[in-house]
Amino acid sequence: MDRSFEIQCPPFDLELSRWDTVFPHWGRSFPPSHARRIHCFSLGRNADKESLVGHLHVAFHHTVQRVPFLAGSIVPSLEGGNHQRKVVPQGVARLDIRDLSHKLSFDRLAEEGFSQHLLAEVLCSTEDNTPHVCLFEANFIDRGLLLVVSISHIVADGRGVTEMIKIFAQNLCKAQAGLIGYPLETTQEVYRSDRRRIVTGNGVPGPVEAHPALTSAAAGTHSRLADVGTCCRTYRIGADALVALKKAASSAANNSWISTNDAISAFIWRSIMVARHRAGFLDAGNEVHVAQPVDCRALLGLEEPYFGNAIYMTQGSLPFADLAGAATGLSAAARIIRAQIRTATAERFRDVVGCSERAEQEPHTRMKIADDVLAGGIILTSHFKFGLHQVDFGPAFEGRHVKALRFPVRGTMVGAVIVLPRLPDGSCEFMITEQGRTVECLVDDVFCRFTAETKTAKSVLPPSPTSPSRNGQAEFVFPESTSVKESTALNMTTLQAPHTGTIKIIEMNRPKAKNAISLQMLRQLHDEVERIHGENTTGGTRVLILASALDDVFCAGADLKQRSVMSDAQVEEFLALLRETTCKLAQLPIPTIAAVAGAALGGGLELALCCHLRVFSSTAVVGLPETKLGIIPGAGGTYRLPRIVGISHARDVILTGRRVEAQEAFAMGLCNRLVSHDSSGTERGRALQAAIELATDICGGAPLAVRAATGALSLASPAGEEAAYASLLHTTDRLEGLSSFGEKRAAVFVGE
Structure with missing residues (x-):
């Protein structure tokens, strides 16, 4: 089936505007040289592929006759500067047909949420330096078709590419209906368009600095982008959540109107910046930025369809502290975005085109955001209103419409966000490209309570969480826990302890990963342990309880999914931090209790072993299965377990890698309290309650005596005991203990 069709270039006379040739270069990597889109279609089991190939060929041919410069070639222009190009009527437009049905099925693709990474495995990348203006690739998969459209950004911006795809779809419908077909003829009518007259500066332009998104300063951070590893993900927000999101982003006090697209953009901007801060890429005192292209066709009164570049770049900024605010950050972001969109006027656009027409005197002119995408900036492009899912591609495809639109992973850069066209059910998908640690922080953040990563397409995606308001309408919930430096990976609770101080409870909370220890969660646990180490002994944490917020698992060990994509250096960094954290946890000068319900495996059990005491539910199951994975316990399991249960039991558990149930663990001394099963509450709740009662008793x-005894027990030596005892001889609490005993009353200790 593999073949290629080349459509010879019809006659045309196209004069590109200055903006066509300059704008695609001002962003350096944004936009990429070609707009490359992957359209995913479903085919029936008995689809006639040969007939469909013919229809695709006919439709492509007629599209090129309608837009003949698609078959042209881009060559340097003798006029102007380095970036000047022109399109000449010498070339071909190519349609490639490939059969990839042995590599991928539509069902699998749908089950994986039309994953870009899965698509990248089967689709060959188009070279960015291809001389072709246009290349279509029709890739047949089992019961599906992947139509890849690649069109140079010099001849068309994003809206222009969409208009060309609509023309192709119209021709494809005609071909399937028999209205057009073979033989194919090349038009002799010359297509003429002088974009220089349509898109022009019309006068003396102002300074580049009048446009917040542009700068003429020499490039800075952008030069380091090539060395940064990226992680690309697509997420989805449900239709009900979009309504609630817009309501939440609309400021009642300000009464300023915002669009649904503004609310989506604000939510993404805020979420990414908070995640970068948690990942350590963004300082809390910095200013953050969002750059957005705005289509100016309507503002300029251009006749539709206009294919060329008619984009004005806007940029909005906020102090990070204002953006991150849980109560007002979302609405503040939405107002900034709406205000910047309003700055895109016909006069502003003509002024920036005028700047481009004199750009030879300012060769460094470029988009300012390129310097900030690694820390405080994103570039957000929205196709939300493009209406692609309403375009009819004909009866050859199930439902007649595209099932999904995707952009390739290759060629994206950190800070690039694409909001995809609104889906038929009213929901929204968007694609982000970030560094791996930032994506990890997004997963741990409240962000993923309002979005679903597109893992499943045929099944119903988890609804975005909304709560009913008093009038019955859904409300978008944006809890306080989204504020800076907080995260749902660890839930913190403090209880008042007897006499003085508090009992602190740390609950691990990564439900999608079964509390697997990610780098982000490990950093947070490390910070909490460090904080307790640095507390004043009077009135601080007196007992620490380590527990799980999940009913079925305490901790599944290291996050092996994250580990699989780490470099050797990153693995070493993770292990070093894990060992440091477990050592500091084990060395805390206050009693520590692990409340274990469900599974505690590998690193999960090693965390429990670092605690002084362990309370197990009747459903607890523990083990160190590392030998089954080709490694050994690496966070203290080989020396802490023998100290607790003896060398014989430790050998049995570690060498076999088997799982040990609660009753056996209690018998070998691995747990100090075994909570019996009953019908009240959950196993996790009962184990946690037993741990709280134990902590309260302590x-x-x-x-000071509890603290001294904890230290003496850790040393387990006569010298340690003598030193600990001596430290208490002159304390107020010792005298209070003696007095209360003689007076036969309860002691009132003050920790002095």
């Missing part, structure tokens, strides 16, 4: 003693 805190009934004198704070």
Whole structure:
């Protein structure tokens, strides 16, 4: 089936505007040289592929006759500067047909949420330096078709490419209906268009600095982009959540109107910046930025369809602290975005085109955001209103419409966000490209409570969480826990302890990963342990309880999915931090209790072993299965477990890698309290309650005495005991203990 069709170039006389040739270069990597889109279609089981190939060929031919410069060639222009190009009527437009049905099925693609990474495995990348203005690739997969459209950004911006795809779809419908077909003829009518007269500066332009998105300063950060690893993900927000999101982003106090697209953009901007801050890429005192292209066709009164570049770049900025605010950050972001969109006027556009027409005197002119995409900036392009899913491609495809639109992973850069066309059910998809640590922080953040990563397409995606308001309408919930430096990976609770101080409870909360230890969660746990180490002994944390927020698991160990994409250096960094954290946890000068319900495996059990005491539910299952994975316990399991249960039991558990149930663990001394099963509450809840009761009982003693005893037990030596005892001889609490005993009353300790 593999073949190629070349459509010879019809006659045309196209004069590109200055903006056509300059704008695609001002962003350096944005926009990429070609707009490359992947359209995913479903085919029936008995689809006639040969007939469809013919229809595709006919439709492509007629599209080129309608837009003949698609078969032209881009060559340097003798006029103007380095970026000047022109399109000449010497070339071909190519349609490639390939059969990839042995590599991929539509069902699998749909089950994986039309994953870009899965598409990248089967689709060959188009070279960015191809001389072709236009290349269509029709890739047949099992019960599906992947139509890849690649068109140079010099001849068309994003809206222009969409208009060309609509023309192709109209011709494809005609071909299937028999209205057009073979033989194919090349038009002799000359297509003429002088974009220089349509898109022009019309006068003396102002300074580049009048446009917030542009700068004429020499490039900075952008030169380091090539060395940064990226992670690309597509997420989805449900239709009900979009309504609630817009309501939440609309400021009641300001009464300023915003669009649904503004609300989506604000939500993404805020979420990414907070995630970058948590990942350590963005300082809290910095200013953050969002750049957005605005289509100026209507503002300029251009006759439709206009294919050329008619984009004005806007840029909005906020202090990070204002953007990150849980109560007002979303609405503040939406107002900034709407205000910047309003700055895109016909006069502004003509002024920036005028700047481009004198760009030879300012050779460094470029988009300012390129310097900030690694830390405080994103470039957000929205196709939300393009209406692609309403375009009819004909009866050859199930439903007659495209099932999904995707952009290739190759060629994206950190900070690039694409909001995809609104889906038929009213929901929204968007694609982000970020560094891996930022994506990890997004997953741990409230962000993923309002979005679903597109893992499933045929099944119903998890609804974005909304809550009913008093009038019955859904409300978008944006809880306080989204504020800076907080995260749902660890839930913190403090309880008042007897006498003085508090009992701190840390609950691990990564439900999608079964509390697997990610780098982000490990950093947070490390910081909490460090904080307790640095506390003042009076009135601080007196007992720490480590627990799970999930009913079925304590901790599944290291995040092997994350580990699989780490470099050797990153693995070493992770292990070093894990060992440091477990050591500091084990060395805390206060009692620590692990409340274990469900599975505690590998690193999960090693965390529990770092605690002084362990409370197990009747459903607890523990183990160190590392030998089954070709490694050994690496965070203290080989020396902490023997100290607790003896060398014989430790050998049995570690060498076999088997799972040990709660009753056996209690018998070998691995847990100090075994909570019996009953019908009240959950196993996790009962284990946690037992741990709290144990902590409360411990805190009934004198704070300094409990702390001294904890240290002496860790040393387990006569010298350690003597030193600990001596430290208590002159304390107020020792005198209070003696007095209360003589007076036969309860002691009131103050920790002094």
